[in-house]
Amino acid sequence: MHFDLASGVALHVIPTKQFKMTHVLITFTTSQTRDNATARNLLANLLETSTHRYPTQTALARQLAKLYGAYVGMGVGRVGRLHTVRLRASFVNDQIAGTNLFAQVVDLINEILFHPLIDDNEFDGPTFRIQAHNLRQTITALYDDKQFYANRQLMNLYYPDEAVLRVPSFGRVADLANLTAQNLVPVYQDMVDRDRVDIFVLGDVDPAGVRDEISQLPFSSRAVSSLSPYYQQPPHPAVRRKVEHQPVIQAKLNLGYQLPVYYHDQNYYAGLVFNGLFGGTPYSKLFTNVREKASLAYYATSRLLPFTGFLGVQTGIQAVDAQRVTDLIAQQLAELCAGKFSAEQLAEVQDSLINQYRASHDLANNILGRQLLRALLDLPPETAVTDKINAVTADDVSRVAQLVKMQATYLLSGEK
CATH class of the missing domain: 3.30.830.10 (Metalloenzyme, LuxS/M16 peptidase-like)
Known part of the structure; x- marks a missing residue:
């Protein structure tokens, strides 16, 4: 109301x-x-x-x-x-x-x-x-x-x-x-x-x-211009790279990609499922293949920021494995672009996202956070979210994966 x-x-x-x-x-x-x-x-x-x-x-x-x-x-x-x-x-x-x-x-x-x-x-x-x-x-x-x-x-x-x-x-x-x-x-x-x-x-x-x-709070009227949260930038002509050395036991290899998928646009739900398959859930390729099977990372996750078109990957590794991990992450992305994932993996990720969404309704702060986004963006109430997640196809995931562009890599290493 x-x-x-x-x-x-x-x-x-x-x-x-x-x-x-x-x-x-x-x-x-x-x-x-x-x-x-x-x-x-x-x-x-x-x-x-x-x-x-x-x-x-x-x-x-x-x-x-x-x-x-x-x-x-x-x-x-x-x-x-x-x-x-x-x-x-x-x-x-x-x-x-x-x-x-x-x-x-x-x-x-x-x-x-x-x-x-x-x-x-x-x-x-x-x-x-x-x-x-x-x-x-x-x-x-x-x-x-x-x-x-x-x-x-x-x-x-x-x-x-x-x-x-x-x-x-x-x-x-x-x-x-x-x-x-x-x-x-x-x-x-x-x-x-x-x-x-x-x-x-x-x-x-x-x-x-x-x-x-x-109404007893003495707020005065104010002229509020249109406020947009969205941020876009042109791709960098070349990948930006930095290696830094500090006395750390566990090296940090972080990768930044541009992914032009924004909150509630036509690719939003496909972007959520893609990220879930890439590194955003325990059923993801980064978790399964980089962390578990190859044992090359203490953690390997991805995160999509849907107001800035940023996709980030964070890993904790041994510095000597940095190139192997970089190559293996690239391989996981290439497989998603080519549709190399099973219907079972897709369904597991969709179920995981739906469970996360439903569980979020148990926390008042999550409900208020969604209400804030709705108000700022002047969006109607969310409807049929689970149906929209389940409607994402393998082709949708591959199409979104092909939009991903590597932009930056950062390695914090304890070895010189």
């Missing part, structure tokens, strides 16, 4: 008795730039830890405890080229609580979003410094994970220097030096006043009552 609360501010209510908890997702969406991701992530951290009424994390935690242990937190995410700041809340529904807990949580959300700890046009100094330090540590720790590090290096090879997708949604350590308690205030004001806002409420709720409560 959809309500327009103001221009550029939409409320989406999903009544269901499936969950004992009520779930709220509020997203602030704008186009990502090379400069705004770090600032918006730091902003999210500040907003979730302090307000004027609750100036410390301890005070905020005590208030949440009073609300029957409700959860309210903030973070960032990305949908293709779009950057989102997301507030999530979950709490027992009013029928179980025996009180109007929904209204109390909305009041706390109001406090977090519209009464941050800002005085004299700057965020509280000690809180800002703590959160900036924490974010620096968090981002640094991510890159200590060599699998994550290798994937980011592959992305840097795949995307051109100027592409915003080179910048992770959580930002960069280098950008923190330019952020202050003063210049983060305009970032906050811009987000609250100008971003597209989508509010989702999932649970055993009355839509009209939800609308009345959420």
Whole structure:
């Protein structure tokens, strides 16, 4: 059920008795730039830890405890080229609580979003410094994970220097030096006043009552231009390659391909099945032939990003086997192009994808994530998904496989 609360501010209510908890997702969406991701992530951290009424994390935690242990937190995410700041809340529904807990949580959300700890046009100094330090540590720790590090290096090879997708949604350590308690205030004001806002409420709720409560959040109308998450780039004239040496025991070989298959376009379901056969499921060729039969990889997986036309392969290997693994991966792709897979393998992958889809309905966050995509893309409700997956033929898989173009290879090796 959809309500327009103001221009550029939409409320989406999903009544269901499936969950004992009520779930709220509020997203602030704008186009990502090379400069705004770090600032918006730091902003999210500040907003979730302090307000004027609750100036410390301890005070905020005590208030949440009073609300029957409700959860309210903030973070960032990305949908293709779009950057989102997301507030999530979950709490027992009013029928179980025996009180109007929904209204109390909305009041706390109001406090977090519209009464941050800002005085004299700057965020509280000690809180800002703590959160900036924490974010620096968090981002640094991510890159200590060599699998994550290798994937980011592959992305840097795949995307051109100027592409915003080179910048992770959580930002960069280098950008923190330019952020202050003063210049983060305009970032906050811009987000609250100008971003597209989508509010989702999932649970055993009355839509009209939800609308009345959420309408008390003082969102103003805003002129929101059309936002598209899709990103496309021309193929590189030659494959970009990089080998890096670090003291690692397990080498990382990551491959990046262009695959022009986009979310819910005519090839979308064929692309899902192709990826499942290539490396996206335990029934895939990479898992079966590279990892299991040849024993050349500790892991070998593929992932399709349907807003950017990117297909990535990640493997953990012995560095000495890098060329053999590269050749064997190429062989698996060639076999998919030629239709060299059995009807049984196709059916196993389709069943696996359908089971994943059905299982995702058991998690509220997955449901809300799909609702967010529907809202951003203005898509009708999903229908007959299992039928569409099952309708993919071997010829469809081969046709999609033939669209794949190698673009980048990255090897992180412990051997010189």
